[in-house]
Amino acid sequence: MARTTESELSLIEQAKTNPEAFGQLYEIYVDRIYSYIYYRTGSQADAEDLTARTFFRALDSIGRYVHRGLPFSAWLYRIAHNLVANWHRDRGRRKFVSLEDVTAIGPRGKSPDVHAEDNERRGELVAAVRRLPEDRQQLILLKFVERLPNAEIGEMMGRTEGAIKSLYHRTLIALREDLATRSFHW
Structure with a gap:
């Protein structure tokens, strides 16, 4: 951007x-x-x-x-x-659009079984994202759905660009660890 x-x-x-x-x-x-x-x-x-x-x-x-x-x-x-x-x-609620709905559309040409496996993996990833704290979920949304740069995310979240980079790094580590404990294989 x-x-x-x-x-x-x-x-x-x-x-x-x-x-x-x-x-x-x-x-x-x-x-x-x-x-x-x-x-x-x-x-x-x-x-x-x-x-x-x-x-x-x-x-x-x-x-x-x-x-x-x-x-x-x-x-x-x-x-x-x-x-x-x-x-x-x-x-007093936290209702979000189903990320499964956002990610469920697969590329054309994939066989149904490959598409089903992809959807299952996406579902596991979405569940892991939902287990993150609210600020980390927001970071993931802004980074991967909205595709915003760190400086802009920082402005939105009231943090410095460096703090966003650090939070992003910690978030990815937390996701990796969460998925590893659940035997997730991408």
Whole structure:
């Protein structure tokens, strides 16, 4: 994911006083923000609502936005993350889209038995991810589903890029150990 470009910085500055410019930013980022929220809530209606709230808050706060060298999307993801965290806290639940649904689609041309084995291995991996603490699950989602760079993940999670690298390393070790104790073979 690239850093914020000069043209995007110009658009952000315009958006501070021009709703049409903010609308362009909305069009650029709405699908990514919706996808992130949907994976975190597992509900289309809630994802739509929280996506709208994310952009409403962003519009309300755009005048105070200060570029700090990270992509503009990091700021939007941070807003979305806070809204999703509040959503979970308010409801006292942690419902996610089934990662099995996200990973169950296999490449064409595989025989049914190979596809079934792949799905079984994915299921074991997903179960191991779900046994991780919440912050590590979020890291895995942002890294592998959203494909965000460490700096952007750090901004979202309120940590330094170095802390994210360290957490990522510890998370992979924890996953490897968990899977090894369960005789998982990829």
